[in-house]
Amino acid sequence: MKIAVCIRRVPDTEMRFAVAADGKSVDQTGLKFDLSDFDGYALEVALQLNEKQGPGEVVVVTLGPDACQEILRKGLSIGADRGIHLSADPVPFDGLAIAGALAAALENQGFDLILFGRVATDTGNGTVGPMTAELLGMPCVTAISYLEISGGRGTAHRELEGATETVTFPLPAVLTIDEGIARPRLPSLKGIMAAKKKPIESKPAVLGPVRLVVERLELPPERAAGRIVGEGPGAVPELVRLLRDEAKVL
Amino acid sequence: MGNVLAFAEFRSGTPRKTAFEAITAARKAADESGAGEVHALAIGAAGLTAAAGQLARYGADVVYCVEHPALARYSPEVFAATVARQIKAGGYRAAFFPASAEGRDLAPRVAARLGVSLASDVTSCELTGDALVARHPVYIGKAIATLRLTGTPALVSLRPGAVTPVEQQRAGRVELLEPGLDPAEAKVVVTAVEQRGAAKLDLGEAPVVVSGGRGLKAAENFKLVEDLAAAFGNAAVGATRAVTDDGWRPSADQIGQTGRMVSPTLYVAVGISGAIQHLAGMRTARVIVAINRDKDAPIFKVADYGIVGDLFEVVPALTEAVRKARADH
Numbered sequence: 001m002k003i004a005v006c007i008r009r010v011p012d013t014e015m016r017f018a019v020a021a022d023g024k025s026v027d028q029t030g031l032k033f034d035l036s037d038f039d040g041y042a043l044e045v046a047l048q049l050n051e052k053q054g055p056g057e058v059v060v061v062t063l064g065p066d067a068c069q070e071i072l073r074k075g076l077s078i079g080a081d082r083g084i085h086l087s088a089d090p091v092p093f094d095g096l097a098i099a100g101a102l103a104a105a106l107e108n109q110g111f112d113l114i115l116f117g118r119v120a121t122d123t124g125n126g127t128v129g130p131m132t133a134e135l136l137g138m139p140c141v142t143a144i145s146y147l148e149i150s151g152g153r154g155t156a157h158r159e160l161e162g163a164t165e166t167v168t169f170p171l172p173a174v175l176t177i178d179e180g181i182a183r184p185r186l187p188s189l190k191g192i193m194a195a196k197k198k199p200i201e202s203k204p205a206v207l208g209p210v211r212l213v214v215e216r217l218e219l220p221p222e223r224a225a226g227r228i229v230g231e232g233p234g235a236v237p238e239l240v241r242l243l244r245d246e247a248k249v250l
Numbered sequence: 251m252g253n254v255l256a257f258a259e260f261r262s263g264t265p266r267k268t269a270f271e272a273i274t275a276a277r278k279a280a281d282e283s284g285a286g287e288v289h290a291l292a293i294g295a296a297g298l299t300a301a302a303g304q305l306a307r308y309g310a311d312v313v314y315c316v317e318h319p320a321l322a323r324y325s326p327e328v329f330a331a332t333v334a335r336q337i338k339a340g341g342y343r344a345a346f347f348p349a350s351a352e353g354r355d356l357a358p359r360v361a362a363r364l365g366v367s368l369a370s371d372v373t374s375c376e377l378t379g380d381a382l383v384a385r386h387p388v389y390i391g392k393a394i395a396t397l398r399l400t401g402t403p404a405l406v407s408l409r410p411g412a413v414t415p416v417e418q419q420r421a422g423r424v425e426l427l428e429p430g431l432d433p434a435e436a437k438v439v440v441t442a443v444e445q446r447g448a449a450k451l452d453l454g455e456a457p458v459v460v461s462g463g464r465g466l467k468a469a470e471n472f473k474l475v476e477d478l479a480a481a482f483g484n485a486a487v488g489a490t491r492a493v494t495d496d497g498w499r500p501s502a503d504q505i506g507q508t509g510r511m512v513s514p515t516l517y518v519a520v521g522i523s524g525a526i527q528h529l530a531g532m533r534t535a536r537v538i539v540a541i542n543r544d545k546d547a548p549i550f551k552v553a554d555y556g557i558v559g560d561l562f563e564v565v566p567a568l569t570e571a572v573r574k575a576r577a578d579h
Contacts, residue, residue, distance in 0.1 A: 013390050013507060014526050026393065037508050094365050094399070095358065121507065124388050126369045127358040134362035139437045140326065142355045145501065159502045160351040161410075161452040166442040173438075179508040180494070180501030210366040215383070216396040223533065223552050228545065232559035233567035237472070239539065240553055240571045247537045249458075249516040250574050 038117025100208025252343025306422020465521020
């Protein structure tokens with residue numbers, strides 16, 4: 001199958017963040033970047049599908065500044081065949097503006113599947129996948145935790161609050177991938193060497209209109225340091241008293 | 251003046267709490283935009299009109315009901331077509347969705363169909379003249395963005411639990427509508443919905459969450475966590491990623507960066523060291539209790555109350571004490 005995997009370069013969320021001088025973005029000094037967590041699952045799903053179902057092509061696609069080519073290169077080292085870089089700097093916060101650019105680039109390219117991570121760990125929006133699907137007029141299933149493809153049709157599971165939905169759909173389709181579906185592999189040395197020869201095509205992103213912007217960014221208030229009530233089961237009565245009388249949660 | 255639409259989420263013929271949250275937020279927005287009306291839109295197989303009174307109680311002036319036997323389950327295409335058609339027809343200033351599993355799927359589709367932008371997963375918002383200003387957690391909750399959304403209608407999805415439903419009785423006049431797409435034409439079909447333990451509270455909605463980590467040592471020891479949750483009576487059981495990766499608990503129970511984000515009134519962390527990915531999913535809880543044998547575990551830095559000790563001794567004692575405290579009430 002011909003599969004596109006849309007990936008996004010995000011700051012490593014284990015880092016400490018500081019607000020930049022503009023008051024509306026994070027200070028990039030010293031940040032490490034990688035592809036967003038869920039995008040790693042999406043790439044793994046694409047690679048496994050083609051390993052199981054015979055030869056195909058996996059194309060990694062990203063939108064952003066030139067530095068985004070790093071994560072395309074990482075995708076290629078993990079096993080994707082080629083990369084597409086849609087150049088845009090800065091990347092708009094508005095999911096529809098991004099979806100417009102992706103839809104324009106992916107339209108009529110013969111993809112059987114277009115995969116996204118469920119949500120990007122930086123914006124927390126989770127909107128670009130289903131928006132791209134709508135703009136392309138393609139069937140779409142979001143936040144899937146299980147996937148099976150056969151005979152031009154797919155079956156997926158979605159986790160709802162307290163329930164699991166089973167969904168069937170025809171190909172071609174757009175899917176967004178949740179955690180737990182597959183364990184992403186790491187790049188091998190051989191993969192890293194091979195990636196150097198794989199092509200990355202770079203062209204300007206044709207963004208849609210931007211109507212959603214970040215006006216201000218703040219760090220949440222730190223939690224006040226708590227206290228150790230005591231040690232061992234002997235501390236339980238005091239804990240229960242505090243929960244009842246002080247925190248009023250019992 | 252501008253009217254505002256609220257998508258009222260139903261499951262099995264009953265409105266979810268998110269429906270009341272969306273209507274409450276829509277009521278506020280309609281008042282801010284100058285004495286507008288709130289229109290609720292409910293889609294399902296049956297039972298919608300019977301529940302219209304409940305939607306009116308939270309401020310719906312009109313309740314549009316789309317009842318069709320094929321819509322007992324969610325249908326992304328039919329729901330998106332129906333909501334988009336209503337938004338076009340109604341000329342709304344804004345439309346509110348829940349950022350629940352269903353709403354996170356539906357809202358972006360509707361936005362793209364209408365060619366308008368969406369502020370997603372917001373915790374609060376207000377209409378100010380020509381813009382909607384909303385707060386939205388970014389970087390897995392490590393920062394809070396204030397967003398400015400221009401254009402009409404302004405589409406918003408609300409983080410479940412962020413808005414407290416407020417009763418403000420309105421007429422709730424019921425009007426019936428046809429689906430915006432014949433369900434027989436839908437390509438994406440939900441063929442089954444399997445409940446995970448019907449009686450169990452959902453992690454995102456439970457007032458109390460009791461979570462277990464590697465400190466429990468084995469899958470069967472989660473019984474301790476379940477017993478403590480049962481003692482609270484209104485608790486759901488969560489887990490760390492290490493635990494779900496090992497298959498001790500289903501991955502849907504995972505709390506953290508790549509799992510569920512929860513903000514319960516009380517969060518009890520049992521045998522959890524407090525890796526940053528886990529903290530990302532629960533640090534907004536109102537009160538955090540941690541039980542861990544390592545006094546230097548990072549979980550104690552965010553916990554309001556901690557007990558250092560062997561969880562195999564502390565948890566049964568706490569379960570008993572909570573049971574007693576609730577019985578005394």
